[in-house]
Amino acid sequence: MAQSLILETDEEARTLARRLIDTARHGALAVRDPETGHPMVSRVAIATDPEGAPLSLVSDLSHHSRALKSDPACSLLLGEPGARGDPLTHPRITLIATARFLPHGDPGHAELAAHYLAQHPKAKLYIGFGDFALLRFEMSHALLNGGFGKAYVLEPADLTPGA
Secondary structure: OOOOOEOOOOHHHHHHHHHHHHHOOEEEEEEEOOOOOOEEEEEEEOEEOOOOOEEEEEEOOOHHHHHHHHOOEEEEEEOOOOOOOOHHHOOEEEEEEEEEEEEOOOOOHHHHHHHHHHHOHHHHHOOOOOOEEEEEEEEEEEEEEOOOOOEEEEOHHHHOOOO
């Protein structure tokens, strides 16, 4: 039987996970296509809400929005390879989440939209369009690859800023 290669979550892993979330400007969003059941990946812009959870702005016209309305289970890959070396040696985190839409007019939308715009000011051009909604990612857990031989499973408490 193979020995588990998952390391005990420590403060270094928590700090790296928060850095990856806090510095992400975009990520790869994985959803399940409602018509075929096949996985599908889209690039989405990422910000964080005031509590540090990932946040995006999506259009009802996008296929991933329609998929998430059918099945809100998703995952979000964050982390960029460096300019040099093997891309697989650079840290990245996969957030396992449930997507929650916050459309225009819902309580808290205006405040969260202002928070989003502080991180993505160019979104001011379209954030007010009727087909756009904010999308919160409620994390159930995360898989952190901190580089070669550094694999962790993190719980929501591990991902809370200042935890």
